[in-house]
Amino acid sequence: MNENIRRLLDQMATLDDDLRKAIQEQEASASAQFRGKRAEFETSIRDTHRRLKRGFFHWLVTNRPQNLITGPIIYSMIIPMLILDLCVSFYQATCFPIYKIAKVRRRDYIVYDRQQLQYLNFIEKFHCTYCAYGNGLMAYVTEIVARTEEYFCPIKHAKKVLGVHARYSRFMSYGEAEDYANKLEKIRQQMADPKADDKPPSH
Numbered sequence: 001m002n003e004n005i006r007r008l009l010d011q012m013a014t015l016d017d018d019l020r021k022a023i024q025e026q027e028a029s030a031s032a033q034f035r036g037k038r039a040e041f042e043t044s045i046r047d048t049h050r051r052l053k054r055g056f057f058h059w060l061v062t063n064r065p066q067n068l069i070t071g072p073i074i075y076s077m078i079i080p081m082l083i084l085d086l087c088v089s090f091y092q093a094t095c096f097p098i099y100k101i102a103k104v105r106r107r108d109y110i111v112y113d114r115q116q117l118q119y120l121n122f123i124e125k126f127h128c129t130y131c132a133y134g135n136g137l138m139a140y141v142t143e144i145v146a147r148t149e150e151y152f153c154p155i156k157h158a159k160k161v162l163g164v165h166a167r168y169s170r171f172m173s174y175g176e177a178e179d180y181a182n183k184l185e186k187i188r189q190q191m192a193d194p195k196a197d198d199k200p201p202s203h
Helices: 003-029 043-052 056-062 065-076 078-099 122-152 166-170 180-191
Strands: 032-035 038-041
Touching (some): 065 078, 122 180
């Protein structure tokens, strides 16, 4: 990839990450203040949230029947997800130090903060916990696999691919054969720098 293009892509990724953080901070500051990792609402807002919470039985009778019927199927997926989590985490813990690839931090992808919302009943909070784990796990796994791909085969596909990870933009072009080995080695050296992968890439 042309160095100027690579530099511009890195700048775009940094700006995108800064914009995403600024938007999140603005949205959060409108109603909540952060104390460490915990978001705390003003007393008046907390009181309003409590008044809006649906009790379990009210939630049960107003919930869509299809949601209750398919619940066991949804929650049975926890088994393959836990197995995936265990296997990928083991792979990263054992292989990334050998490859000298910075490890992916789980806390950047799997976040539990919806339990603090007082307008959710305990079932809704349980749903949110499950969804946070499932989606966070997929993002966590995707980043581990993306770093693996960047290390072993940082080459773009010939055809446009939907849903590519953020690292894909840094890959070499399809058919970019000139000086491939040296470019690959340069990418690997960059990945060995902990500062280069100290934060999750922007999406």
